[in-house]
Amino acid sequence: MRLTCTVNGDRHEVDDVWEGESLLYVLRERMGLPGSKNACEQGECGSCTVYLDGVPVCACLVAAGQAQGREVGTVEGLAGPGELHPVQEAFLEAGAVQCGFCTPGLLVATDDLVRRSRAEGRRPADAEIREALAGNLCRCTGYEKILDAVRLAADRMAGEAR
Amino acid sequence: MSTPTRTPAGAPSSVGGPGGRIGDDAQRPDGVLKVRGEFAYASDLWMDDMLWGVTLRSPHPYARIRSVDVGPALAVPGVHAVLTSDDVPGEKVYGLELADQPVLALDVVRYQGEPVALVAADHPDTARRAAARIVVDYDVWEPVTDARAALGHPTWNQVHDAPAAVTELSRESAHLHPHGNLVRHLKVRKGDPEPTADVVVVGEYEVGMQDQAFLGPESGLAVPGEDGGVDLYVATQWLHVDQRQICSALAMPPEKVRLTLAGVGGAFGGREDLSMHVHACLLALHTGKPVKMSYNREESFFGHVHRHPATMRYEHGATRDGDLVYVKAEIFLDGGAYASSTPAVVGNAGTMGLGPYVVPNVHVDCYGAYTNNPPCGAMRGFGSVQTAFAYEAQMDALAAELGMDPVELRCRNAMELGSETPTGQVVDSPAPVAELLRRLVAMPLPPEPATGDDVDLRHMPGGVSNTTHGEGVRRGVGYAVAYKNVAFSEGFDDYSTARVRLEVVGGEAVATVHTAAAEVGQGLVTVEQQIARTELGVDAVVVHPKDTAVGSAGSSSASRQTYVTGGAVKAACEAVRGRVLERARGLVGRPAGDLRLDGGKVVSDLEGVALPLADVLGDDAVEETVEWRHRPTQALDPDTGQGFAHVQYAFSAHRAVVDVDTELGLVKVVEMACTQDVGKAINPQAVVGQIQGGTAQGLGLAVMEEILVRDGRVQNPSFTDYLIPTVLDMPPMRIEVLEYADPHAPYGLRGVGEAPNISSGPAVLAAIRQATGLPLRRVPVRPEHLTGT
Incomplete structure (x- = not known):
């Protein structure tokens, strides 16, 4: 089948998509966007978290056809060429990246959390951060530095215009 | 040689800048790529015209293979190759310490998930569907699933409240390997063989099988070379030990089997053994096309070794004042179907299984057994994790028996500088x-x-x-x-190789560090940069992609790389620095005994010399390659387990x-x-x-x-x-x-x-x-x- 959707603001059209393929497979293997990761491919680890029409989803659980005509946002779209998004900067500065395989999914989940709390004019509490990231597994860090990074990003983004 | 469209990215230079020296919170050189989603992990590699390889695995833990019919798989459109053990040109078995594991199943499968056949096709699902059509006729045998039973030892009774019993494994098939079911038995004997004590506590303990659960699945891309060899881009912990085993299976010399580290999504020991390495190379050489293999999570659980499950019996004796008099321990580690690193895990569990305490009288027997459970090998902590659960439970039980505070009991018996370990080694740091x-x-x-x-x-x-x-x-x-x-113990020749180059590029002094040491997420690439910046006084340090074009760095295991590869990088930098300063002395024309490198210059505080490196080096590059070893260790005495191990x-x-x-x-x-x-x-x-x-x-x-x-x-x-x-x-x-x-x-x-x-x-x-x-x-x-x- 042919799949047409918008990814990171660009319209993509791909042919010969097999009906059994996931959005994750299409992003990684047919669109040249391997940033979203394939750690479990069963919706347990969150490493493939992407925005679908602005809502974070596990791309491995979305059938490719379900993305038809919709807007997808991946880690590759968080910042422009040569730039870093405040969440990306915070992860680097806080030491929240070791092997980095969970990082793309965590960045999207964090971006979503920080945006939502900023829209409400506040910074997320620790318990709220833990709840928001509970679907993203990390095996390297023990999560402490990820929490540091989210707090840092929330502080910095709170100062920006909404 | 063509390279993958998404190649394993070399670390860019100079991230972290002048702050990134020894002792600083330097940032990872691969960090920007990782947060941008641009870091090429092994599962991201891709080439035009590549095929996908998949593995057919045994559904049975123990069975004889009567026959394999690959015909139905070959008939599936899109399939390029179906391979079995007959297609392995070299040695058909491999292993880290003992070559006992088939590349593809021979006549007997010994664990559920053992690879039996390979398929390459133009789509991963085509390959999977084709693999499902391979017909394997199994004669299913009763598996051996208990480590103590496999060795003919009695079971104990405290853990499961069951009566002690010896399981008779009389049937012929209960011997899993020609040399029996024992992988290694380590004896540690010290002091009085029949000690007595005022207070004695006995405990039996059991530790379950843990998985490394790294997030990046086993993956790699094999590319057939124009010279008839193969280039493998793979996520691993030790490129050169992989290369040795792949060469053996392919019957090829090392120059024809070239490995480059692809991005590694965590390891924790689970990438010490081969997974898809030989398989992808076989398929690539057979089809003449690049072949990618990437396990899904379920296959990953079958595709790497796990932490050994352990059953342990400990007896601690102490004086009424709380001084340890003796410890007796029996430790059984279930190695599963193949040896992997079981001998070394037994070495660790046996020599360090009493914890960091001074024990004058010691009697330890540590066994590694073959069973038909999943193969077990390296995982972070490597034999010490299992025993720590037992010896620390014992220390608490002893404290309770003595009416002492558990921390005070530990401090009273704690090792310190100058203490002697249970294996007779004096702690000299x-x-x-x-x-x-x-x-x-x-x-x-x-x-x-x-x-x-x-x-x-x-x-x-x-x-x-x-x-x-x-x-x-x-x-x-x-x-x-x-x-x-x-680091590696028991007399292993444990070394690392570093090649360091210093040159001036576009007016800036640049150091390049080339080692084969696997970056698995731990941050070794950062450490390599920090050492080079510190030793050579430059800001820009390029970390060369990790490959087999340079000598072995040893494994990213045993907490050893910062020590051993760090030591090699330091030594190579010192060699480079020595040559550069010698040149500078020639230019200065005076002894200038305090010359050093700093800020891209040759500096002498005493004589006020500050020569830019561009003036010293010109267009020349100074390069040194150093093989560096830590001080040697010794094998343990086979009867007493004593030695500087x-x-x-x-x-x-x-x-x-x-x-x-x-x-x-x-x-x-x-x-x-x-x-x-x-x-x-x-x-x-x-x-x-x-x-x-x-x-x-x-x-x-x-x-x-x-x-x-x-x-x-x-x-x-x-x-x-x-x-x-x-x-x-x-x-x-x-x-x-x-x-x-x-x-x-x-x-x-x-x-x-x-x-x-x-x-x-x-x-x-x-x-x-x-x-x-x-x-x-x-x-x-x-x-x-x-x-x-």
Whole structure:
């Protein structure tokens, strides 16, 4: 089948998509966007978290056809060429990246959390951060530095215009 | 040679800038690529015209193969090759320490998931569907699934409340390998063989099978070379030991089997053994096309070795004052179907299985057995994790018997500088075991759990499942301490190779560091840059892609790379620096004895010399390659297990605070505190990251992580059923890092990664025991162990 959707603001059209393929497979293997990761491919680890029409989803659980005509946002779209998004900067500065395989999914989940709390004019509490990231597994860090990074990003983004 | 469209990215230069020297929180050179989603992990590699390879695996833990019919798979459109053991041109078995594991199944399969055949096709699902059409006729045998039974030893009775019995394995098929079911038996004997003591405690313990659960699946891309050889881009821990085994299987010389490290999504020991390496090379050479293989999560559970399950019996004897008199221990490690690194794991469990305590009389027997369970091998902590659960439980039981404080008992018997280990080795660098514990005790405890209207469910065992508002919840606090050998032991020729080049590019001094040391997430690439910046006084340091074009760096295992490859990079930098300063002396025309490199210049404070490196080097590059070794270790005496077997020890201690819902058996870890001596923190932020991550993996084994194996079959090969800690399971941590230099090590550093993984779990168990009063002889602790249901 042919799949047409918008990814990171660009319209993509791909042919010969097999009906059994996931959005994750299409992003990684047919669109040249391997940033979203394939750690479990069963919706347990969150490493493939992407925005679908602005809502974070596990791309491995979305059938490719379900993305038809919709807007997808991946880690590759968080910042422009040569730039870093405040969440990306915070992860680097806080030491929240070791092997980095969970990082793309965590960045999207964090971006979503920080945006939502900023829209409400506040910074997320620790318990709220833990709840928001509970679907993203990390095996390297023990999560402490990820929490540091989210707090840092929330502080910095709170100062920006909404 | 063509290279993949998405190549393993070399680390760019100069990230972190002048701040990134020894002792600084330098940032990772690969960090920007990783947060932008542009870092090329092994599973991201891609080439035009590449094929996908998949593996057909045995559904049976033990069976003879009567026949294999690949015809139906070959008939599937899109399939390019179907291969079996007949297609392996060289040695058909491989292994890290013993070559006993078939590349593809020969006449017998010995574990569920053993690779039987390979398929290459133009789409991964085509390959999977074709593999399902291969017809294998199995004669299914009864599996051997108990390590002690496999060796003909009696079972014990405390762990499972069962009567002791010897299982007779009389049938012929119960001998899994021609040399029997014993992989290694290590005896440690010291002091009085028949010691007596005022107070004796005996305990039997069991540790379940833990999975490394790295997130990046086993993956790689094999590209056939124009010379008839092959280039393999793969996620691994030791390129050169892979290369040796691949060459053997392919019957090719090393120059025809070239490996490059692809991005590695975590390792933790699970990438020491081969997985898809030879398979992808076979398919690529057979089809003449690039072949990618990437396991899904279920296959990953079958595609790598796990941590050995252990059953252990300990007897501790002490004086009434609390001085250890003797320890007797019997340790059985289930190695599964093939040897992997079981011999070395037995070595660690046997030599360090009594903990960092002074024990005058020792009698240890440690066994590694073959069974038809999944093969077990390396995982972070490597034999020391299992035994720590036992010896620390014993120390608590002994303290209770003596009416002593458990920390005081540990401090009273703690190793220190100059102590002798159970294997007769004198500890010749700082061993601040007691200080680590006392510092933990001095740390403030978290506030008592809230009650009544103040309860926040998110802080309760069971969380927002709303299972308790504090009723039946009891708090416990527990301590544990660990030590672990750093680097390879028992006389292994343990070295690393570093090639360092210094040159001026576009007016800027640039150093290039080339090693084959695997960056698996731990941050070795950062350390390599920090060392080169420090030793050569430059800001720009390029980390060359890791490959087999340079000599071996040894394994990214055993907490050894910062020590050994760090030592090699330091030595190569010193060699480069010596040549550059010699040139500078020639230019200056004076002795200039205090010349050094700093800020891209040759500097002499005494004589006011500051020569830009451009003036010294011109267009020349100065390059040196150095093979560097730590001081040699010795094999253990085969009868007594005595000897200078380990080059360095790492020490850490944990305090765990838990809340236990004693009615439902739910555990909430409230806080973890850790103290660790690292000798010298080369990168303090990364050191803390290692401690936090190691703590999490130890906590996971304590309360949730186990591969459940029933009759040789894995029951839970998924992240749905094999649980690792989430951010909700991990508590806040307090960490103190001590830096007592080891005079034998580069910069005085100690390996960091494994020790905190060892002390964390036993501290959690001690805390749960304190909260519940239960003996808890088995990990992971499950709710039914706490409720008795």
